[in-house]
Amino acid sequence: MNDVAFDASRDIEEYLIEHEHKELLRFVTVGSVDDGKSTLIGRLLHDTHGIYEDQLSAVKRATTTKGSVGTGEIDFALFTDGLKAEREQGITIDVAYRYFSTAKRKFIIADTPGHVQYTRNMATGASTANVGIILIDARLGVLQQSRRHAYIASLLGIPHLAVAVNKMDLKGYAQTIYDSICDEFGRFSKKLGFKDVTFIPISALEGDNVVTPSTKTPWYRGPTMLEYLETVEIAADRNLEDFRYPVQYVIRPDLTYRGFAAEIASGVVKKGDEVMVLPSRRTSRVKAIDVWEGELPEAFAPMSVSLRLEDEVDVSRGDMLVHPDNLPNEGQRFDAELVWMTEKPLDPNKTYFLRHTTQTVRAEIETVHFNTDLETLEHVPAETLELNDIGRVTIHTHKPLFYDPYRQNRSTGAIVLIDSITNNTVAAGMIIETERRRADSDGGVEGPPKSQVSPVERTERLGQSGATVWLTGFPGSGKSQIAFALERRLYDLGRAAIVVDPHDGLGTEPSSDGTAPRSAIEVARRATAACLVTIVAYASPKQDERAAARRLIGESFVEVHVDTSLDRSKKLDQRGAYSSAAPEFERPESPDVVVSLDDIDSEEAAAAIVKVLEKRGLLGSRAGDRRGAGI
Numbered sequence: 007m008n009d010v011a012f013d014a015s016r017d018i019e020e021y022l023i024e025h026e027h028k029e030l031l032r033f034v035t036v037g038s039v040d041d042g043k044s045t046l047i048g049r050l051l052h053d054t055h056g057i058y059e060d061q062l063s064a065v066k067r068a069t070t071t072k073g074s075v076g077t078g079e080i081d082f083a084l085f086t087d088g089l090k091a092e093r094e095q096g097i098t099i100d101v102a103y104r105y106f107s108t109a110k111r112k113f114i115i116a117d118t119p120g121h122v123q124y125t126r127n128m129a130t131g132a133s134t135a136n137v138g139i140i141l142i143d144a145r146l147g148v149l150q151q152s153r154r155h156a157y158i159a160s161l162l163g164i165p166h167l168a169v170a171v172n173k174m175d176l177k178g179y180a181q182t183i184y185d186s187i188c189d190e191f192g193r194f195s196k197k198l199g200f201k202d203v204t205f206i207p208i209s210a211l212e213g214d215n216v217v218t219p220s221t222k223t224p225w226y227r228g229p230t231m232l233e234y235l236e237t238v239e240i241a242a243d244r245n246l247e248d249f250r251y252p253v254q255y256v257i258r259p260d261l262t263y264r265g266f267a268a269e270i271a272s273g274v275v276k277k278g279d280e281v282m283v284l285p286s287r288r289t290s291r292v293k294a295i296d297v298w299e300g301e302l303p304e305a306f307a308p309m310s311v312s313l314r315l316e317d318e319v320d321v322s323r324g325d326m327l328v329h330p331d332n333l334p335n336e337g338q339r340f341d342a343e344l345v346w347m348t349e350k351p352l353d354p355n356k357t358y359f360l361r362h363t364t365q366t367v368r369a370e371i372e373t374v375h376f377n378t379d380l381e382t383l384e385h386v387p388a389e390t391l392e393l394n395d396i397g398r399v400t401i402h403t404h405k406p407l408f409y410d411p412y413r414q415n416r417s418t419g420a421i422v423l424i425d426s427i428t429n430n431t432v433a434a435g436m437i438i439e440t441e442r443r444r445a446d447s448d449g450g451v452e453g454p455p456k457s458q459v460s461p462v463e464r465t466e467r468l469g470q471s472g473a474t475v476w477l478t479g480f481p482g483s484g485k486s487q488i489a490f491a492l493e494r495r496l497y498d499l500g501r502a503a504i505v506v507d508p509h510d511g512l513g514t515e516p517s518s519d520g521t522a523p524r525s526a527i528e529v530a531r532r533a534t535a536a537c538l539v540t541i542v543a544y545a546s547p548k549q550d551e552r553a554a555a556r557r558l559i560g561e562s563f564v565e566v567h568v569d570t571s572l573d574r575s576k577k578l579d580q581r582g583a584y585s586s587a588a589p590e591f592e593r594p595e596s597p598d599v600v601v602s603l604d605d606i607d608s609e610e611a612a613a614a615i616v617k618v619l620e621k622r623g624l625l626g627s628r629a630g631d632r633r634g635a636g637i
Contacts, residue, residue, distance in 0.1 A: 028107065031240060034116040034132040036159060037141035038151035042172045046141065046210035047104060047117050050232065052080065053217035054106050103131075110236040125380065125394040126347040128155070129162060129434060133420075136240045138164040139231070144177045144207075148190045154380045156191075160198035161343060161396070161436065163416050165243045167200045168234055175209040179222045199413065201243075206231055244307050248410065249273030250334065250418050251281075251327035252363035257312055265296060265312035266321050271363065271417035273329070275313070276304040282330040283321050284408045289330055290317040307417075324365030326408050334408045334418060339372070341400050342421060342435040343412075346391040350425075350432070352399075353462050354390065358432065359424040362407050363417065368426070373400040391433070398438070412436035427463065464537040470501055470626035472534035473619060474559045475541045478552060479568030480591055482579030484603040484611070488568060489543040492612040496539055499616070501625055503539040506530060527555050534562055539619070545583075547591040562624060566615055567597035571604050578603070 035043040104115045116131035132138065138159040142152055159167060169191055177183045188205045195203045206215055207223050208231060214220035217232045229237065250271040257265040275281070279292045295302045296312040305311045313327065321327075328334065346352060352371060360369035377388035377397040391397045401421075412419030423433040465471055475492065477485040489505045496503040506529055526542060533540040546552055556563040576584045583589060599618050601611035619625050 028110070028112045029240070030112045030114065031137065031235060031238075032114045032116070032135045033137040033139055033235060034118055034128075034135040034159070034164070035139045035141065036118055036128060036132065036155040038143070038146075038149055038155070041141040041143050042210045043139075043141055044117055046139070046170065046172065046208070046216065046231070047115050048080075049210050049213055049216045050115070051104060051106055053213060054108055054232065108232070108236060113235065125158065125396065126345055126434075128158060129345040129347075132159055132162045132164060133434065134416075135159075135162075135164050136243060137166045137168060137235065137238060139168045139170055141170045141172045141210075142187055142191065144171050144173045144183050144187065147187055148194070150381050152191065153194055153383060156195060156198060157378075157383050158380075158396070160200060163199075163412055163436065165201045166238055166240070167195065167203045168231070168238075169195075169203060169205045170210075170231060171205065171207045172210055174207045174214065174223070175212050179207070179214075179220075181223075181225045184226075204228070204234060204238075206234060245272035245415050246274050246306055247272075248332055248334070248415060249275055249279075249281075249327075249329045250363075250410070250415065251275065251313065252365075252418070253321055253323055253325045253327065254364050256322060263314075264318075265294075265314045266327070267310070267312045268364070269310045270305060270307040272307045272415050273332075274304060274306040275327075277301075280330055281313075281315070281327045282333070283319055284326045284328060284334075284336075285406065286320060286325070288317075288319045290315040290319045292316075324363075326363065328408075334410050336406050336408050338403045338406050339400065340407075340409070340437050341375075341398060342437050344391060344397055344399055344423070344433045344435045346393060346395045346397070346433050348425075348430060348432045349393050351393075352391040352433070356459065356463065357404075357426055359426050359429075360401070360403055361422040361424060362409065362420075365407075366424075367403050367405050367407070369401050369403040369423070371399050372402045375399060399435075401435075409437050411438060413438075427459075465626070468502055468537050468626070470537055470539070471562060471624050472537040473539045473562040473564060473624040474530045474534045474555070475539065475564045475566055475615060475619070476530075476546070476552060476555060477541065477543045477566045477568055478546045478594060478597075479570060480572060480575040481545050481581065481583035481589060482575040482577075483568040483570035484575075484578060484608060485543040485545070485568050487603075487608040488566075488601065488611045488615075489541045491608040492541055492615055495609075495612045495616055496625075499625070501539055502537075503541060504533055505541045505543065506533075507543040527558060530555065531559050534559055539624070545589070545591070547589060549592045549595065552594065564599065564615075564618065564622070564624070565594055565597045566599040566601065567594045568611075569600050569602045571602070574604055 035047060037043050104117070106113050106115075116135065118128040118131040140152065140155055140159065142148060156167065169188070171184050171187050174184065184205075184207045192203065192205075206228060207226055208215045209220075210216060214222055215226065215230045217230060219230055220226075250273060251268050252271055253266045253268050255267040257263065257267050275292060275295065277292055277295055280289060281292060282289050292313055293316045294314040295305050296314065297309075302311065315321075326334070344352075352374065354371050354374065357368045357370045359366050374388050374390060375398040376385040377391060377395050378384070379386050380396065385398075388395075388397055391399075408418070410418045419437045421435040421437065422431055423435065424430065425432050477489055479485055486507050489507060493503045493505050506526055526544065530540045530542050552565060556565065570578070599615055601614055603611065606614075616625075
C-alpha cells in the first residue's frame with residue numbers, strides 16, 4: 007500500500023515538473039457576432055478534457071434551460087460566456103480567459119467580443135497573443151468585420167493567424183465554398199503583417215476538424231485546429247537579438263547583496279556580458295544571474311531574473327540595462343497607434359501619464375493624424391479619439407524614453423496612457439516610428455510644458471467657457487462702471503469673472519492715448535484659457551489693436567462698443583482725458599454688442615452683455631438658472 011502511495015506521489019511530481027516545462031502558447035479568437043468563437047473554445051475545452059465535472063454539469067443544465075442547440079446536447083459557448091448579459095443576448099461582451107493543456111503544450115485562450123463597440127476589449131485580449139484565430143462563417147463569407155478583426159490583430163503584432171472557416175456543416179462541407187473564402191481572404195491578408203496564415207475548415211458545433219480530423223472533409227489534408235495550435239512554431243517569434251532589461255526592483259536584503267530584478271523583455275544575457283545602464287550610460291559587467299534555485303550561466307526572454315553587476319553603478323526602477331553595441335531608440339517624440347479605451351475623448355490640451363516598461367512619465371498628444379474607420383479601414387482626418395477608436399498620433403514626453411518599434415519588440419514598443427487626474431487607463435498604444443526631430447528654427451528646443459489641467463476639464467469644473475469681453479469707447483464713456491456691474495451680475499449667476507482695467511495694479515497701465523498694452527492682452531488671453539470671463543475696460547481707440555486682440559483670443563472674444571456720446575463722456579470723465587483736445591477714437595466697424603449710457607444705466611448695459619454671452623454659449627448650461635431677485 008505504501009509502495010502504491012509512493013508511486014502515485016512520484017507520478018504526480020513528475021507530471022508537475024513536466025507540466026511546468028511545457029511551452030506556453032497564448033491565442034485569441036476574433037470574429038464577427040455569431041461566427042462561433044465561444045463555441046469553438048468550448049469544443050476545444052470539452053474535447054481535450056479541460057472542463058471540470060461541476061462546470062460540465064452546470065453548462066448541461068443551462069443548455070437544457072435554453073433549449074436544444076443544434077444536434078448536440080451541450081451549448082459549448084456557455085463555457086466562456088459567463089456574464090449574465092452575455093447569456094441573455096447570446097453575444098460575448100467581456101474578454102473570457104480559459105486555460106487547458108495537452109501532452110505537447112499549455113494554452114491560455116482569450117475569447118474576445120466581435121462587436122465594434124467592444125474593440126477595446128478585443129485589443130486587451132489580443133495584446134499578448136502568439137496566435138490569432140479568426141472565424142469566418144461559411145454561409146456569409148468574408149465580411150468587413152472579418153477584415154477589421156484581421157487588421158486589429160495585425161496592428162497588435164500577432165505573428166500567426168489561423169482562419170477557421172466555421173459552420174461548414176451548414177454548407178454541406180462544400181470544398182468550393184471553402185476555397186472561395188481562402189482565395190478572397192488570402193488576397194486581403196497579404197497586405198497585413200502576419201508571418202503566416204493557415205486556413206482550416208471546421209464545424210465548432212459538430213466538432214469537425216477541431217480536435218479530431220473529420221471524415222466529412224476528405225478533400226482537406228491539413229491539421230486540425232488543435233494540431234495547428236500544438237505545432238505552430240512560436241519560439242522564433244521571441245526577439246532574442248536585442249537585450250532589453252527594464253529594471254523593476256532593486257533587491258538589497260543585506261549589506262552583502264545588491265541585485266536588480268526584472269523580466270527580460272527581449273534578448274539574451276550571459277554572465278560576464280558588458281551592459282550599459284540607461285539613461286546614465288554607465289557601463290559594467292554581469293557578475294551573476296540569480297533565480298530562486300541559484301545562479302545561471304545565461305538567461306533569455308521572457309525569464310524573470312536578478313542581475314548583479316561587478317561595479318557599484320547607480321541603477322533604480324525605470325532604468326534599462328542593454329548591451330552597449332545594441333542600443334534602443336532614445337527620444338521624446340514618436341508616432342504611435344492608439345486604441346482609445348474610455349468614454350472621455352482624447353484631450354490634446356492636457357497632459358497624461360505615459361507608462362512604458364517600468365517607468366511612468368508625463369506626456370501630451372501633440373497631433374492626431376487620423377482615425378481608422380474600422381469598417382472600411384480607411385484613414386479619416388480627426389482632431390480627437392473617442393471610445394474604441396484606433397488612430398495614429400504624435401506623442402511628446404517630458405523626459406526621454408528608450409524604446410523600439412512595436413513590431414520589433416512588443417515589450418519596449420508598448421505604451422499605456424493614464425488620466426493624470428483620475429488615474430484611469432485611457433489608451434493602449436504601439437510605437438510605430440522613431441523620434442521625429444523638429445525642423446523649425448528653434449533648433450529642436452522644446453517649448454514650455456503644457457498645463458496638467460486642460461480647458462475641457464476647467465469647463466467641466468467651472469461649468470463655463472472662457473471669454474473676453476472687450477469694452478471700448480471714448481474716455482469717460484462708462485466702461486469701468488459697466489465692467490464692474492457686469493462682474494457683479496456674472497457672480498450672481500454663478501459665473502467666475504475678472505476685471506482688467508487701467509488701474510488694476512497688474513502692470514497693465516495704458517498709454518497716454520488709452521491704448522491697452524500687450525500685457526493686458528496677454529492677461530486676457532491667459533485668463534480666458536483658464537475659463538474665466540475676462541472683462542477688459544480700456545479706451546483702446548485703434549481698430550488694429552482690437553483686431554489683434556480678437557485674433558489672439560479667438561472665437562471667445564466679444565467686442566462691446568460703449569457708444570456714449572462725446573458730451574456725456576466729457577461730463578463723466580474723472581481723469582482729465584479732455585483737458586486739451588478730444589482724443590482720437592476709431593469706431594468699431596462691427597462690434598458684437600453696442601450699449602450707451604445716454605439711454606440706460608450700467609446695470610442695464612451689463613444685462614444686455616450677459617444676454618449676448620448666453621446666446622453664444624460662453625457661460626455654460628447653468629447660466630440663467632441661478633438668477634436672484636431683481637436680476
